[in-house]
Amino acid sequence: MPASPSGATRQDELKRAVAQAALDEIAPHLERDTVIGIGTGSTASLFIDALAPLRDRFLGAVASSEVSAKQLRDHGIEVLELNSVGRIPFYVDGADEIDHELAMIKGGGAALTREKIVAACADHFICIADESKWVPQLGQYPLPIEVIPMARSYVARELVALGASPIYREGVVTDNGNQILDLYDFPIPQPKAMESRINGIVGVVCNGIFAHRGADLLLLGRTNGVERLERRR
Known part of the structure; x- marks a missing residue:
């Protein structure tokens, strides 16, 4: 531009x-x-x-x-x-x-x-x-997931099972002292359902779907x- x-x-x-x-x-x-x-x-x-x-x-x-x-x-x-x-x-x-x-x-x-x-x-x-x-549909932008540090690998495996490709955002610590996983190549046709499903994974503090x-x-x-x-x- x-x-x-x-x-x-x-x-x-x-x-x-x-x-x-x-x-x-x-x-x-x-x-x-x-x-x-x-x-x-x-x-x-x-x-x-x-x-x-x-x-x-x-x-x-x-x-x-x-x-x-x-x-x-x-x-x-x-x-x-x-x-x-x-x-x-x-x-x-x-x-x-x-x-x-x-x-x-x-x-x-x-x-x-x-x-x-x-x-x-x-x-x-x-x-x-x-x-x-x-x-038209959420998911082109990587979806951030805030996770408890000790649960990062477990949460990542659970997200892979949902069809996501989680990438650890290295060097980033949230204001709450946690870590971020970003989900790439993850279309979200039903934002409310996916927001609830990801939040139900043990170790997830919050996910970036605001539905x-x-x-x-x-x-x-x-x-x-x-x-x-x-x-x-």
Whole structure:
């Protein structure tokens, strides 16, 4: 993809557009006691940058990773512990893939477990993504699985039995002290069923299918603007 005169790619521009669209979505609802859930990754990072000028209009944020927490603090936004927060009206995060049912694959940045926890606590999950993440079926992007270190080989064998090709993500330790297996060549025609099945393997902490708690709203950056797609009820 060619770079624009500013040095940014078209994909970067789409990410900034959806980050701003998410800010426009939540800004009218911000109150002094509002706590926002914020995810991890390049698009979420742009959202944090966009959110910074409004820091005095809300209480603070719950972050899904230490990386996002640091960026929030650097912008002067208070980072709160989830256990001390009652209600999170909005969770804003990106996706590695998202389908027409607004089920996702997430976890490319190894923050999938915390992302899934914060998403579960939010009233509304707003996914921000550029059009390259929109897919007819999940599984083109490697599916991350967070595993207890001592169970890694056992879990890998169980995943092979499901037809997957697990690869250990060497040198990566999650914020929870665990390891990541990435599943390649693994189409996911039934995301909810597969999410439950993988989570049932002993030693799996979490997997990167977000289907039981998919997005409520997708802000999808396209070349002709940001498309707004709501989950069908």
